[in-house]
Amino acid sequence: MGNIVAGQPGSVESEETLQYLTFTVLGELMAIGILDVKEIIEVGSMTRIPMTLDCIRGVINLRGNVVPVIDLRSRLADQPSVLSKRSCIVLVQVKVEEEYQTMGMLVDMVNEILEIPETDLQKAPDFGTDIDNEFIDKMARYHDEFIILLNIARVFSIDDLSATKVQQHLALDNLS
Amino acid sequence: MVDDMKLTFLQESEELLQQMEDALLAMEEAPDDEEHLNSVFRAMHTIKGAAGIFGYDFIVSFTHPVETVMDQVRSGNRSVDSDLVALLLECKDHTANLVQTVASDNEDNVPAELLENGCEILARLTGEGSENNSVKGATPSVAGASSPIEAEPQKATPNDNWVIALDFKQDALRNGLDPLSFIRYLQRLGEIVNIITFTHDMPAANEMDPETCYLSFRIALHSDSNKDEIESVFEFAVDDCDIRILPPHSKQITYLELLEDVEPESVQRLGDILVGIGAVTQQELEGALNEQEAIIDEAVANPEQKVKPLGEILVERNVVAKPVVEKALKKQEDNREKASRDAQYIRVDANRLGQLINLVGELVISNAAVKLMVDKYEIQEAQEVVAGVDNLVEDIRDHALQLRMVQIGDTFSRFRRVVRDVSKELNKDIKLVITGGEAELDKTVVEKINDPLTHLVRNSLDHGIESPEERLAKGKPAQGVLRLNALHDSGHIVIQIADDGAGLNVEKIRAKAEAIGLVKPDQVLSHRETLRLIFEPGLSTKTQASNLSGRGVGMDVVRRNIDALRGTVEVDSSVDKGTVVTIHLPLTLAIIDGFMVGVSGERYVIPLSMVEECVEIDNHQLDEQRSYVNLRGDVMPFLRLREFFDVPDDEVGDHSDRRESLVVVRFGRTKAGLVVDQLFGELQTVIKPLGKLFQGLKGISGATVLGSGDIALILDVQGVIGLASQRGGHKQGLVDHA
Structure with missing residues (x-):
């Protein structure tokens, strides 16, 4: 599959109606702005990186480049995804220290592209959702459903993800 | 366009x-070396010239003096x-x-302060020089005070005379020349030892035309002047007189010596070289060239005619x-060779080189894919190709x-200036040995x-050397x-910065580390481990920070930078003997020779340069409890990559009969064994960065794409050994047994 949208990712807030790519994780409908999406690919061969957090599923070979893939289910709810035929990797561009880096996120299923008017966006509730509030950017009302708009920057926070298991263990050791 | 220029x-x-x-x-060290002088001159001259083209007059007016x-x-x-050198360094x-003002597009508005500063430097430079200058001016130019030939002491031996042949043409007198006046003038240059007048052209008295000159002269002149100066005597007579000036015997030796010193700056033509050293004058050269041209013209008409070289x-x-x-x-040949060596350098955009190397990387991967296919389908014919x-x-x-390989020498020699300046500033006497x-x-x-x-280097200068x-x-x-040394060792470059200064005070480091809570008071640390603490953030033992170093933000940054290059830094020191900092760096960040191993379904690449040997072992040879092995009498620690990396098992059933291999790796002085399941052999490994996400990851230094399109991870051997030592005590018994 080629690029769905060519162009720079980034903030798109100025327009009234925006397009979102929706997908399913943990049985919930989630979405990210279409301009953040670089590509959607099937799940192929993936290489595990030892000593990293569980939510880092591994790295894939994207036309000769090594791209890390985050297991979204594991990242959001600490449950490893089980691969199915419908599993997909959504490649997004994330700004890391002034550079754009391509990263993948493993989702259970990709749905469709929706146009959601800005007026239908709401602030995330303080509690009540299955996933941590900090990962939610906004909630979008679409017909009778609510779609979670993910905070990409938070999901792909390098500070969180680059912690190694050793550090995690050490942190636990120190606590005990 | 202008910007490009x-x-x-x-x-x-x-x-x-x-x-x-x-x-x-x-x-400063070798004041007599002309090459250095020329280099400085060339720099000023070229910058002046280029600045002139661009109209940067403020640069021209400074560089010219x-x-x-x-x-x-x-x-x-x-x-x-040394004063002059110091001044020139200021220049x-x-x-x-x-x-820099040009670089910052400020050339139309050069700070007055800067210009004043320039004037001040120039005043000092030329002020000192003016005395010499006037002396030079006072020297009669005829004597040629600046002529290098003159410097050679001349002995007044009979065969040490110039021989001048003057064959006046018949019209000489009619053109107002008086041979006698030239000879008289010649006396001002030296002593005329002998004159032979040839009169054989003189016809019988009745046929003689008194207005025609029939005389030829052979003059032996003893003079310190050079050929040009002698020839200049006859400057007005050139058209009416054949002049040949033969140098005295001793001059020939001088010429030979001068040839030795001819600058290899550019390839000169033979004639230019000879004129340059004064063996031939411009007039003589032109004459010979005309003759040669005439011969060439003849040769065109008559191919039999051989063109004579100019020298002949x-x-x-x-x-x-x-x-x-x-x-x-x-000499000309030598210069030509040297020049062609210089001309072999081409300025290439670093990005283009980078692209080339990336492409070569892709080529390596594609090639591996082809190989894989050929093996898979057992295409015999294709094997050889x-x-x-x-x-x-x-x-x-x-x-x-x-x-993309460059010598590290240039990087090193930049520190000459640092060492020089800092040692002056600190009133220390420090020599840099590279x-x-x-x-x-x-x-x-x-x-x-x-x-x-x-x-x-600054640390050594500031804190190290007393x-x-x-x-x-x-x-x-x-x-x-202060010594800077570099050497190659197993695919790495080793850089050492060694001083013979005060050395590091282990107690002070320890005290400081305890004070900031880095180590517990009861913790036992070896000498080496304690020294290693200086690379931790916040550790500086210098009580007073200088403007050079000592603010405690240095060494940890040093280590971080070197870590980022997949290198390591070690320090060794003994009090009053000095400190040695050793940096190991990989030679390249692009493509290496690797050795691929398999652990369960996962594949890892070990840099081949770090692999010492592979030993096949039976499972029972490796005690599950111990983590060292007897390698031909030496005790060597080992670790199981499967456990170390928590590799999930992909095989079901009993593993007790699995054949494992021990890969012996070496880093610096540390040897260790890695237990793996499979050996896949050598592999050209294109290093792909893992990106920011895995920057802090120890034990894995990068990834590579295999021919199958799969990704294998590159083991960071030092990282693995380091991690294993950290986990040390309870889990793995890997120790630095250097």
């Missing part, structure tokens, strides 16, 4: 200034001493500042001796990488090593020595 000007100026600095610093001073030095009218810095003509015309010509020809392509690809890879500067490594690595190196008084009190020579 400006960029070139800036780049070239920068390079020239760097060369100038290097040369100046070298001049400096060039003049350098010219005086070159001609021996001004001697090189270099000032020029760099001026060039000159010898035949008796203007120069044969050995001089031969020597000059040889693939093997051939494989060899070629390997060669291409090596050459492509070689393109060895192994020819060791090569990737340019991308060199660029990133500069900052950490600067920091380490003041001369302190040193003498300790019974050490007053002059401290």
Whole structure:
């Protein structure tokens, strides 16, 4: 599959109606702005990186480049995804220290592209959702459903993800 | 377009200034080396010229006087001493500042302060020189005070005379020439030892025309003047007189010596060389060239006619001796060779090289894919072709990488200036000794090593080496020595910064580390471990911070920079003996030779240069409880990659009969064994960065794409050993047994 949208990712807030790519994780409908999406690919061969957090599923070979893939289910709810035929990797561009880096996120299923008017966006509730509030950017009302708009920057926070298991263990050791 | 040219000007100026600095610093040690002098002169001259083209008058007006001073030095009218070098270094810095104003597009508005500063430097430079200048001016130009030939003492032996042949043409008298006046004038240059007048052309008295000149003269002249000056006597007679000037015997030796010194700056033509050293005058050269031209014209008409080389003509015309010509020809050949060596350098955009190397990387991967296919389908015919392509690809890879290799010497020699300036500032006497500067490594690595190196060097200068008084009190020579050394070791470059200074105080480090909570008071640390603490953040034992170093933000940054290059840094020190900091760096960040191993379904690549050997072992040989093995009598720690990396098992059933292999890896002085399931053998490994996400990850240094399109991870052997040592005590017994 080629690029769905060519162009720079980034903030798109100025327009009234925006397009979102929706997908399913943990049985919930989630979405990210279409301009953040670089590509959607099937799940192929993936290489595990030892000593990293569980939510880092591994790295894939994207036309000769090594791209890390985050297991979204594991990242959001600490449950490893089980691969199915419908599993997909959504490649997004994330700004890391002034550079754009391509990263993948493993989702259970990709749905469709929706146009959601800005007026239908709401602030995330303080509690009540299955996933941590900090990962939610906004909630979008679409017909009778609510779609979670993910905070990409938070999901792909390098500070969180680059912690190694050793550090995690050490942190636990120190606590005990 | 103009911007492009400006960029070139800036780049070239920068390079020239760097060369100038290097040369100046070298001049301090060897003031008589002309090459350095020329280098400085060239830098000033070229910058002046280029600035002139761009109309940067403020640069021209500064560099011109400096060039003049350098010219005086070159001609021996001004001697090189440390004061002059210091001044010239200031000039270099000032020029760099001026060039900088151009770089910042500020050329129309040069700060007045800067210009004043320039005037002040120039005043000091020429002020000192003016005395010499006037002396030079007062010297009669005829005597040729600046002529190098003159410097050679001449003995008044009979055969030490110039022989001048004057064959006046018949019209000479009619044209108002008086041979006698020339001869008289010649006396001003030296002593006329003998004159023979040939009158054989003189016809019988009745046929003689009194207005025609029939006389030829052979004059033996004893003079210290050079050929040009002698010839200039006959300047007005050239048209009416054949003049040949033969040098005295001793002059020939001088010419030969001069040829020895002819600058290899550019390939000169034979004639130019001979004129340059004064063996032939311009007039003589032109005459010979005309003759040659005439012969060439003839040769065109008549192919039988052989064109004589210029040297032969000159010898035949008796203007120069044969050995001089031969020597000059040889010199010319040498210069040509050198020039062609210089011309072999091409300026290439670093990005293009980067692209090339990336492409070669892709080629390596594609080639591996082809190989895989051929193996899979057992295409016999293709095997040989693939093997051939494989060899070629390997060669291409090596050459492509070689393109980006640069010698570390240039990086090292930049520190000459740092050492010089800092030691003056601190009133210390420090000598910098550079060895192994020819060791090569990737340019991308060199660029990133500069900052950490600067920091380490400054540390040594500031904290390491003591003041001369302190040193003498300790019974050490007053002059401290800082050594920079580089060498290759198993696919790495090793850089050492060693000083013979005070050394690190282990107790102080320990105390400080305890104070900031880095170590617990009851923790036992070896000497080496304690020293390693200096790379932790917040540790500086210098009680007072200087403007150079000692603010405790240095060494951890150094280590971080080196970590980022997949290198390591070690320190060794003993009190009052000195400190040695050793940096290990990979030679390249692009493509390496790797050795692939398999653990369950996962594949890892170990840099081949770190693999010592592979030993096949039976499972029972490796005790589950112990983690060391007996390798031909030596105890060697090992670790199971499967456990170390928590590799999930992909095989079901009993593993007890699994055959494992022990890969012995070496890093520096540490050896260790890695237990793996499978050995896949050697592999050209294109290093792909893992990106920011895995920057802090120890044990894995990168990834590579295999022919199958899968990704294998590259083991960071030092990282693995380091991690294993950390986990040490309870889990793995890996120790640094250096």
